[in-house]
Amino acid sequence: MMNFRLIKFLVCIGVCCICSSCDENEGDKGLSGNNYLEYVDTRVGTAASIADITVTEVEEPMGYVSPIVGNPSALTHWTPQTAKWTDRVVTVPVPYWYDQEKIQGFRGTRYPNGAVVGDWGPMSLMPMTGEVNIDADERASKFSHDSEVAKPHYYSVQLDDYNIKAELTAAAKTGFFQFTYPESKSSSVVFDGVYVPGHYKVIPEKNEIEGYMVIAGHFRNHFVAKFDKEFDTYTIDLLPNVVDEKLVPNGFKAEYFNNDKLQGKPDVVKNYTKLNYNWLKEPAEGVKADFFSVRFTGIFVARHSGEHSFELTTKDGTRMYIDDQLVIDEWKYRATGTNIHKVNLTKGHEYKIRIEYYDGSSTTEMHLRCAEPVRPDPEMGAKLALEGADGNAVYVTFSTKNQEKVKMKVGTSLIDIAQARANMDEEFPDFDFDKAVTKSSGVWENELNLIQVEGSEDDKSIFYTALTKCFVNPRNLNEDGRYFSPFDYQVHEGQMYTDLSIWDTFRSLHPLWVLVKPEETTNVINGMLNAYEEGGWLPKWPNPWYRSIMMGTHADAVIADAYVKGIRGFDTDVAFESMLKNANEKGNRGFSGRVGIDHFNEIGYVPADVFGFYGEPVARTLEFSYDDYCIAQMAKALGKDDKYTEYMERSKRYINVLDKETGLVRGKKLNGEWLPPFDKSISVWAQGTDHDTEVYYRNHTLLVPHDIPGLADFMGGEDKLINYLDQFFEKDMYYVGDEFSMHAPYMYNSLGTPWKTQKVVRDMLAKYFFNDVGGLPGNDDCGQVSSWYVFGAMGFYPALPGDPVYQLCSPVFNKVRMNVGNGKVFTIIANNNSKENAYVQSATLNGKPYNLCYISHEAILEGSELVFEMGPEPNKAWGTSEQ
Incomplete structure (x- = not known):
């Protein structure tokens, strides 16, 4: 086994500095400070598992993590970016993959570490020498993993193609970079929005760049980048024109289908003069908010002859045809992406354009632009950079001496540019990079010293690297006591957290925080209640707004577990009210809630023939039952005995999807009939081989943590359940990665x-x-x-x-x-x-x-x-x- 703990240690971090940082709170901590960062390598999990993992065809044993830098629960983390997307079992916007050979830049990311969702509001930057190239693939530099140092507070790497050493540290809202350049008359840094364009302005007298990227059309990721060096030149790479009535005189016809396969007749037909929209919920009255499809058609009339470059920005699945020829075919899983197609067109000719869009969950975006073969004004980018303009990227250049260090800070904010600058000035008020690294290391040593272990060096490396990952998310949106709400798009005072993978993390991450971060647990719950007040529901999988993914409403579990363990400081009346709403009302306003709750409450289970496949009917029945158990525990703790009795009874409904014939869970139709044994249509996760399907059924049968005696009774007694577990583990049916x-x-x-x-x-x-x-x-x-x-x-x-x-x-x-x-x-x-x-x-x-x-x-x-x-x-x- 390769030992991945780097022998060389970080950068200028004295143990005395770390311990003094820890000593500040020693009275609260009860533990003296030790140096544990040396055990951490944040690249663990960036490659496929080396273990023999039980995994189905629809998943893969990938950690989906990146070597991110920044404070725990940071508003913005920073990481090297080796790819925008990867072609794997699931195409996701994970920034960094260990098996890739080039670095495209350094991303300010809000990708929830280790999850399979979108990276909302990212930006990236790349130092270069020579001719500036804004394309991420073309500008990417080779690097060696031997040159990397990957810690939660510090990352460095040698960019071989440019002979630049790149170093970065970060706090909660600000990244701090130090680039060591070779001698060059054309050194540069380029900024872009990764998946979407941005709005940029250069302020040369302050050595600053400021701007923002629009996130799903509803709020902005603001930033301010400040250098310790003057710019020689600067420019914005301007956007192509939106395709509108000048190019498509009769507009676009949109045919919407309330399915994600363009099946049947259109449910809604609309007309648009252009395709330049962001939809938070349903795109039109009568269209579902999620899992719909739409066909856009129009006639494009070329105004010039020559190469036209089409840019199509969408979420989820997209196909684009020109004269019935497929030119773009892409599936982006729960995330935004931009595809470019270049084609020669003839002036005055008409071309049929057809775009087929397949929506998954959450928001929808549709932006079609076209760069016509017209010679641009070469000075326009520089002129507009001083005024501020939309663009694909912005860059600045300067000359450097050999081994000259150029420092740059990047403050971020969801509120406005002024707050981004204030965040930067507060977190890193000067350009002392070494001091910034030491400050950030002290923050992380405080975190890791919450738990001190004694054992083998290898085990400590595994443990402290894992513990680091436990403190990355959820993401704290608080900026000087205020936050921009993803739920009503207003600035409020108080707490707000997002990137809460609650379906996963209620099980042990939140209970770990209850033990070692009780005060922040209170803040997280208050953030959930603020989401309820502003959006109408407790969050389920916010990223950053409501996402209609995963089953159950396990905020119920997070709140109940915290309360019965003594966590206070939140409004229990509002909390209990919001939990009861989860249990009794259908979701709306972009929130799916407990899909099938009306059936669950009427017949005691979620019927498989009504909510099959994507509906996860069996899993929902099991998880609704467990959530009701949690509501019962909250009711008991609050002295609401009638509600305790009611919800404990509801928590037994899991039995309605346990089948005596197979001894396993099984889908049940609305009329009470069972689906065939091991029916694959029960769930998207039951697809694949017959063995994969059996793995799904056997794992799900155990999803009754709140009533093990009841499950044993179903099995025929404790001995039968013990035997089930024995066979389950001996035959390697347990999927530890899910x-x-x-x-x-x-x-x-x-x-x-x-x-x-x-x-x-x-x-x-x-x-x-x-x-x-x-x-x-x-x-x-x-x-x-x-x-x-x-x-x-x-x-x-x-x-x-x-x-x-x-x-x-x-x-x-x-x-x-x-x-x-x-x-x-x-x-x-x-x-x-x-x-x-x-x-x-x-x-x-x-x-x-x-x-x-x-x-x-x-x-x-x-x-x-x-x-x-x-x-x-x-x-x-x-x-x-x-x-």
């Missing part, structure tokens, strides 16, 4: 066989997680997979969010110390621990014998000390006491 059954290894604890949990968890951690670029077993999903590892490696896991109890397993580390606030430290010690000694022989809690396979949240907050004696064989008598 979340359906992440709690499954811990179910043994609830079935009186805790030694099996100990063995399975320890084996999985060793099998799937490595200190390697291929060291993640699947999409990290905003830190969920990493948090699953962090908990398992420490020796306990929140198997049932909403219940203030953690299931114990077998710690990887000899000692774990976790700061739990108020100067208290929860300690786990594993004596005689080794890879062979994976079984708990006995335990003490605060010096007293302990024979439970779980521990309460209260005991952890008290700063208890849990001591395990480990051995090579299971002690089947330990951990079986009921209380």
